[in-house]
Amino acid sequence: MSNCAVVGINWGDEGKGRMVDLLTQQFDIVVRYQGGGNAGHTVINEKGKFALHLLPSGIFRDGVVNVLGNGVALDPESLMNEIDNVAEKGVSVTPANLKISDRASILMPWHKKLDELEELRLADKKYGSTKQGIAPFYSDKFQKKTILAGELFDEEKLFAHAKEILEWKDLIISGVYGAETYTFEDIAAWLKTYGERIKPYICDTTEFFEQAMKEGKSILFEAQLGTLRDIDFGIYPYTTSSNTLAAYAPIGSGIPFAKIANVIGVVKAYSTCVGEGPFVCEMFGKEADDLREAGFEYGAKTGRPRRVGPVDIVATRYGVKMQGATEIALTKLDILSYMDKIPVCVRYLVDGKETDSFPFPSKLADAKPVIDYFPGWQCDISRVRKWEDLPWKARAYVEFIERSIGCRIKYVSVGAERDSIIVREDDEQ
Numbered sequence: 001m002s003n004c005a006v007v008g009i010n011w012g013d014e015g016k017g018r019m020v021d022l023l024t025q026q027f028d029i030v031v032r033y034q035g036g037g038n039a040g041h042t043v044i045n046e047k048g049k050f051a052l053h054l055l056p057s058g059i060f061r062d063g064v065v066n067v068l069g070n071g072v073a074l075d076p077e078s079l080m081n082e083i084d085n086v087a088e089k090g091v092s093v094t095p096a097n098l099k100i101s102d103r104a105s106i107l108m109p110w111h112k113k114l115d116e117l118e119e120l121r122l123a124d125k126k127y128g129s130t131k132q133g134i135a136p137f138y139s140d141k142f143q144k145k146t147i148l149a150g151e152l153f154d155e156e157k158l159f160a161h162a163k164e165i166l167e168w169k170d171l172i173i174s175g176v177y178g179a180e181t182y183t184f185e186d187i188a189a190w191l192k193t194y195g196e197r198i199k200p201y202i203c204d205t206t207e208f209f210e211q212a213m214k215e216g217k218s219i220l221f222e223a224q225l226g227t228l229r230d231i232d233f234g235i236y237p238y239t240t241s242s243n244t245l246a247a248y249a250p251i252g253s254g255i256p257f258a259k260i261a262n263v264i265g266v267v268k269a270y271s272t273c274v275g276e277g278p279f280v281c282e283m284f285g286k287e288a289d290d291l292r293e294a295g296f297e298y299g300a301k302t303g304r305p306r307r308v309g310p311v312d313i314v315a316t317r318y319g320v321k322m323q324g325a326t327e328i329a330l331t332k333l334d335i336l337s338y339m340d341k342i343p344v345c346v347r348y349l350v351d352g353k354e355t356d357s358f359p360f361p362s363k364l365a366d367a368k369p370v371i372d373y374f375p376g377w378q379c380d381i382s383r384v385r386k387w388e389d390l391p392w393k394a395r396a397y398v399e400f401i402e403r404s405i406g407c408r409i410k411y412v413s414v415g416a417e418r419d420s421i422i423v424r425e426d427d428e429q
């Protein structure tokens with residue numbers, strides 16, 4: 001099996017975890033290459049229902065090695081809680097099935113604190129941070145003021161480095177925000193507690209990958225969030241602080257020399273968006289409430305109600321292009337079964353003109369959706385496993401999206417469970 005990336009095409013929460021869980025049976029290694037504990041992947045399988053934040057979704061498959069690459073925000077405290085949670089349900093996480101890059105930077109307690117303090121300061125101008133410390137973490141990484149996981153192995157140097165960064169952090173925490181600072185003892189104790197727990201998993205993952213590639217092992221790159229949250233090409237500044245695009249996957253994984261043959265873009269059959277920022281196709285009122293309830297659209301990490309809308313062709317086509325998607329997985333088609341007519345955002349209206357192009361971020365606030373309607377199928381499709389068994393109205397809806405975004409929809413998901421999937425053969429129209 002060639003290397004493959006599973007990425008979000010839109011605003012995140014498209015159902016990537018569900019797709020990775022399904023596809024891991026074909027791969028030897030699953031690697032997370034960006035982001036941290038700020039978003040959640042929900043996976044339902046024979047072991048139970050899990051909300052994963054940092055752990056790769058391959059953790060449930062025997063024989064799959066999971067890697068946290070250098071590009072992730074490594075929060076050892078949250079990671080350990082997550083490992084304990086899955087262990088309670090019988091999923092064992094050991095240095096054999098989880099490897100952490102020695103070049104991953106550690107997300108420290110001050111990152112979370114600074115995230116909270118800044119959201120408080122911004123008040124009604126806030127970006128809608130999940131307060132997991134992600135923005136302060138990546139800012140520090142680019143200021144070269146983070147501790148690398150590999151530093152945990154030399155306590156003397158580690159503590160000297162931590163002390164240096166802490167002095168600078170305390171100036172900001174007390175001077176800028178007037179908040180309570182950390183003592184070195186607090187930080188040293190935290191590093192000792194959580195550092196000791198993650199140490200067994202830390203290794204040179206580039207070396208691990210090199211060897212694995214020589215042995216012909218296949219790699220699945222697992223993204224977090226989606227195209228529109230990419231720091232460079234998303235709806236800046238309402239993005240995350242890392243690159244969510246497939247093109248970044250080899251770098252954030254620690255194998256810049258690897259090639260990705262397939263990029264599976266995950267698209268939900270309607271749109272959702274968490275937090276602040278422009279969301280052109282947004283629905284309101286009862287129409288929105290009904291869809292949110294039908295799809296149970298509440299944040300996996302925060303429980304926040306998600307904003308909802310129809311599938312957005314303009315944003316999705318842009319997402320497909322920027323991800324270099326080679327095939328699409330369309331999820332949650334079953335959720336639309338209650339609708340008698342299904343809205344689709346086919347174009348945007350910007351400055352009085354209709355457009356197919358995704359606008360520059362600051363222009364998005366002026367864009368209005370142009371909506372078309374498709375006839376609903378209004379029957380339960382959650383047990384359908386073959387393309388030809390779907391009602392023709394459902395097939396027409398999927399085919400319209402496929403034509404409009406210019407990418408083959410190979411997978412159609414009709415339920416959260418592993419086998420609730422229709423895999424279309426290449427010649428199936």
Ligand code: GDP
Nearest residue numbers: 013014015016017040041042332413414415416
């Ligand atoms: P991710 O971050 O991209 O993995 O997205 P989420 O964790 O928000 O996953 C989407 C949610 O929808 C999860 O609760 C999944 O179990 C669920 N889900 C995924 N695919 C389907 C589907 O086809 N139908 C239904 N009903 N639920 C799905």
